[in-house]
Amino acid sequence: MDVAGFAEQLDDAASGFVDATFTAAEQRAARGDARRLAARFAAKEAFVKAWSGSRYGQPPLMASVDLREIEVVGDGYGRPGIVLHGAAADAVGDAEIHVSLSHDGSVAIAMVLFN
Numbered sequence: 861m862d863v864a865g866f867a868e869q870l871d872d873a874a875s876g877f878v879d880a881t882f883t884a885a886e887q888r889a890a891r892g893d894a895r896r897l898a899a900r901f902a903a904k905e906a907f908v909k910a911w912s913g914s915r916y917g918q919p920p921l922m923a924s925v926d927l928r929e930i931e932v933v934g935d936g937y938g939r940p941g942i943v944l945h946g947a948a949a950d951a952v953g954d955a956e957i958h959v960s961l962s963h964d965g966s967v968a969i970a971m972v973l974f975n
């Protein structure tokens with residue numbers, strides 16, 4: 861993900877994108893750093909894609925996903941994780957989710973494994 865382009869989207873306060881996408885805890889953890897938010901957004905996208913891929917050939921369980929229900933958290937040792945809330949947690953159940961985040965320079969990426 862291009863961090864500069866993502867930062868432009870973050871700067872548009874009128875859009876409400878940040879509050880509609882990230883929990884208050886995610887916003888605090890990012891400390892205003894667009895790279896950190898971009899990596900978290902990439903993780904949310906990667907989770908939705910991995911979850912969808914795990915259901916290949918089956919109908920979707922939800923018509924839409926509130927991205928705030930997919931929360932990227934830290935364990936206190938610098939390792940990221942994903943915690944699901946609300947309808948997303950109900951739909952996914954007790955699946956094992958692994959996430960990796962990275963940002964360097966103008967790029968942020970994430971990978972999610974869903975089991």
